[in-house]
């Protein structure tokens with residue numbers, strides 16, 4: 001039987017040529033020339049002054065939190081419904097994540113609930129744009145201004161997406177991207193921080209490189225950093241992928257719309273929002289939320305049995321065993337996030353997906 005995985009990357013441009021160049025020139029480490037090229041080109045594309053390429057998107061968040069000196073006694077407001085990366089960066093830094101429920105339709109953080117969670121200890125807000133549709137940024141930006149809070153923007157699922165015509169990844173004091181193979185462009189593993197302030201950029205560069213002091217005595221350190229450097233080979237892939245980014249986004253949107261049309265009116269499932277007043281969905285993934293856990297389980301197991309891959313939605317931060325063990329989020333409830341975490345899953349939507357695959361998946365849904 002033919003198995004359709006949830007993701008298949010598309011490597012159809014200059015990836016091979018640039019990779020060969022790395023091998024032939026011997027530039028395989030993070031010192032190679034593709035790194036600066038990728039950083040500059042991606043920063044230009046997003047409209048930021050500086051890009052700092054790193055080993056992965058989670059590492060970018062670790063650096064962002066430390067670069068902004070978020071630590072003990074600080075609180076950071078973030079969505080309950082997200083991948084664990086931003087929460088783990090905050091907890092590792094010794095700060096406390098403070099959660100906000102999601103909007104039941106867009107699945108993004110319900111920004112109307114943020115202000116009531118602000119205390120004198122709040123130092124930053126982390127927004128995480130979910131599944132291809134951006135967070136409603138204007139209210140977040142005004143709260144940051146009103147209370148003097150830093151904004152970290154996790155734009156890992158938003159390459160090329162805009163909010164009211166402005167690029168996602170351009171809003172945060174620090175914004176972060178991931179280039180994992182299921183993102184709109186990939187470097188295999190990889191990530192990038194986007195910054196405008198040159199001093200902050202310098203700080204991020206230092207933290208990605210074991211906090212070596214630029215200009216200081218080598219191997220003498222004043223603080224702890226990480227080795228989150230990206231290799232020249234990853235950046236070579238990144239440069240090639242970036243040449244095709246518009247095509248990738250169009251393709252993802254086409255996949256999303258094919259699902260929307262094919263599944264319109266289907267009983268028992270909530271489909272993603274195709275557009276809001278501020279953005280059109282670019283369908284990082286195509287998610288569905290079933291009316292019940294039973295329907296969700298049944299559908300997923302039938303799809304899988306027929307060779308169609310699926311993934312469950314993120315699991316809520318306040319229900320993570322690891323955080324509960326630390327005494328975090330005890331007795332907290334975020335009903336919308338809990339509902340979509342339990343009943344949501346997504347279908348194959350990789351860039352390598354063919355129209356034939358999509359028709360087969362839609363047909364299977366209708367037969368179930």
Ligand SMILES: *Cc1c(COP(=O)(O)O)cnc(C)c1O
Nearest residue numbers: 056057058083085156157178180
């Ligand atoms: C993929 C993703 C990450 C993590 O990126 P990695 O490169 O896998 O570490 C972080 N945040 C969001 C929202 C993501 O989708």
